[in-house]
Amino acid sequence: MVLTAEVIGMLVFTLAAFWGLATWSLVRTMRQEGRKVEILEQQDRMDTYSPEALAELREWIQANPDDPLVDDARRRHNECIEALEETDRRFYDWSDKEIDRLERV
Amino acid sequence: MADAKTARAEWGTRFGFLMAMIGAMVGAGNIWRFPYVMGENGGGAFVLAFLVLLFLLAVPGLMAEVALGRYTNKGVIGAFRDVLGRGGLVGLGVIVLLVNIALMSYYSPLIGWTLYYAVHSLLFTFTATGFEAEPFMETFFANSALMIGLHTVVMGTVAAVLLLGIRRGVERLVVYAVPALVIALAIMTVRGLTLPGASEGIAFTFGVQWGYLFEGSTWIAALGQALFSTGLGWGIALTVGSYLREYDDVPLGGGIFTAIGESSIGILAALAIFPVVFAVGVEPDAGAGLAFVSLVQVFPEIPLGGLVAVLFFVGFFLATFTSGVVITEVSVTTLTEETKYSRKQTVLGVCGLIWLLGIPSAYSADILDYLDFVFGNWGLPLATLAIIGVIGWVLGPERLRLLVVNRNAGIYVGKWWDPVIKYVIPAVMIFIMAYFAWEDFGSPEMIGGMLVIVLFPIIGYGVMSVLEGRGGGPDAADVTGGDD
Structure with a gap:
């Protein structure tokens, strides 16, 4: 069975909306944590x-x-x-x- | 007598907190329910409805619940007391506690099922010659002694983890178990997608049938998944949030990452399961039928099927077990604070009580199904209503947002959040309880649900009226978590 463009599009959208956003929020919050730790080491x-x-x-x-x-x-x-x-x-x-x-x- | 309670525990790392949230929320529903519900409700159309409801309800709701725990640094009853003052209304916290204990009483036997299949996957039972999935499952479900034994092992292991405390027990477990689950599902996805015929599974799950967006049943299914899968208002996020450190963020990690991250695991499960199921030509299903029959039939048919079975069932066990540990922690945290017993004594008492209450569900899958229906449709929404109702109508969402949510926050949360907490989430919870009461009017499940809705608040109010009236409550027991 060949996947239609619509199915592939939805797959890409779903991965971006869920895994993309989850990865973004994880990376962002871990980076912020790193910055907080760095700041608190100095003050x-x-x-x-x-x-x-x-x-x-x-x-x-x-x-x-x-x-x-x-x-x-x-x-x-x-x-x-x-x-x-x-x-x-x-x-x-x-x-x-x-x-x-x-x-x- | 209790050992000294000297300092409240905190998460050792940010990653530990995030994994605790995900570990708690990702459970059986993500693995054996979400993929099928998605495929059956218009695939891509369901994804859109689900995403809208996640952002409208689950993300703001989880922010509020974590923030309440962060603000009070207490478990459910203590948090309610801080907001409501001493008195019978603190019994709203007792409702949350009772629902959690009830939930864990039937969830523990279910964890036992996943443990049993994980062990058999390691023994390569499913790929052995002459193995038949359905008789295997029927024999297993008919063996009550084995079921009770597994329930005992599960509660014993949960107790062992909790006895180690927040950092050395819960955190150490989740920081390994959650990534291991993701890796296991990812490997299974790669295996599935490289099989001939896998595209049919992708088409079933991600095919877009826009007409479903205009059907009420799609939105009800998406609503159920968005609320129950994220564990909103069950006291879990409140408890996990109560162990946050001084400069920790709430909305980005506790709200967005938790809601979207745990749903992402459901998406990954869909990608891991349905390509394999369709490649072999087995009918898709949900629940025990999918995990214990459909998938088990698939493993002997695919190359490296025995190893794929190990990945799936060990991952499945980790998903359910981490949820079980954190669900039990809700009661342990609260009761350690509210009584003069040590954490060790509380862990043993709570796990013993859950074990005892769980015996009927371990003995009979019908009892488990009944309780799951009653608490899923009425008990858990009641707990959510209690927590979000207190935040929305007593503490006030604006105060909580200004004082806690936006403090040390990774993202700014604007005024739009306030009416969502005050009006939208409580209204949706009341709608859910009324909808299922209407749908199942007069059924034993509906009667059970109504009993929960009426009796739990009365019990909670009565118990706390007596205890608070006596001037009872914690003396120096304002500290919990175990290991710091």
Whole structure:
């Protein structure tokens, strides 16, 4: 039996969608892990949020000052800023300008 | 009395965590169900439906469950207490625990089946002269003493692994077993694809029948596979996530890699199994019929069939065994935290209880099938509803996403995630339970399912009301995992 172009196309798509994505995510997360380990070998802590995620966390803290988890959120937010200010190597893509603009909440 | 609990265990490596997630989620369903369901539901059309549902439900759901474990650093009951506060509602965690114990009670005899066939593959029984697959399986299933013996061996081995702890036991097992399973299926795929007539198997599995995309049954089958295969909301991802380290990511590894990676093994199983089955001209099937009859008939017919049988059945055993170990770890982690017993005592107690409860399923495959249907259609969705419901409606998905999911994350998860957790997944779980109740209305399975839905919450609420009311709970028992 000769396979049709449609069957071969679906086979290739399925392999790319599943094995391609699974391999990409495995390689990406293992590389990130390697980078984190490398950073933590040189300094005792590092940034914990990306610029986008930290900005969203800050907005939420400001919009929900009475939330029962707001203190925990503040601690996490400020911890990230401290790490950014006090360490040289960063995990996320932060520019010096962005860090200078950051304020604790 | 318990030995000292000094520090909570953590995964030793990122790879260990990832393999634990995959090892837990890849089980019998990926090997003996997924390929057939795919072929029977429009092949490529099913793949598209399945992929959509994986990204819509399983990936976000797994992120949420791992994140809850990461946030609380506790097993199911402790995590629920952290979110809900002390009281009867913590009993929602008891539901998850009861469902896990019930699930493992009938899964252990099934692991015993795969062990039996793995041993016989190593003895080259299936390629011996005069071997007949069907009588062999019937004789095996009729031998209750052997079944109970295998169930005992399985639970004993699970206990032995768990006694070694998270790093030295679970992690050390999965980092070898999961790659070994993938390698075994990959070699079998190469063997299958090089056989004359293999293309028919590929056409059966990957042929595209677009009309199936417009049939409800395709989406129901894809939904069942996307939810049950990924183990969403069973407490497994929560427990595995509770052992993550300080700077570990949640969404990329716990969500995308786990859901897509474990499904990829189902795809690989389809490529490994159906080309071989079609090449020999055996009818495709699912479940025990596929693994223990169709495939066993195939091995003597192909060159190097004995070795292919070893690869398949040893791989199959590893898939089911690693799931069994991590499913049992859910109860061990929680009960070690919630009682004053040591991990060793808890492992022995939990495995002993599961062994006892599993005897009826080991004795009779009919009981196993009944429990599988009841817990698959109602018990497990109830557990998922409990976990995702608490995250969605009490803790709040936005809080969890901002505080945990996007912290140290390998990918950024946006606001789209919040309504999926709060509305979509709970609605789908309620739909599944209602759909199967409607489909099987009045059947013994449906009655069993309704009993689970009604009794488990009552039991959970009652038990935790009494225990929490007494001011019981952990003193210094806030630590588990065993080996750190």
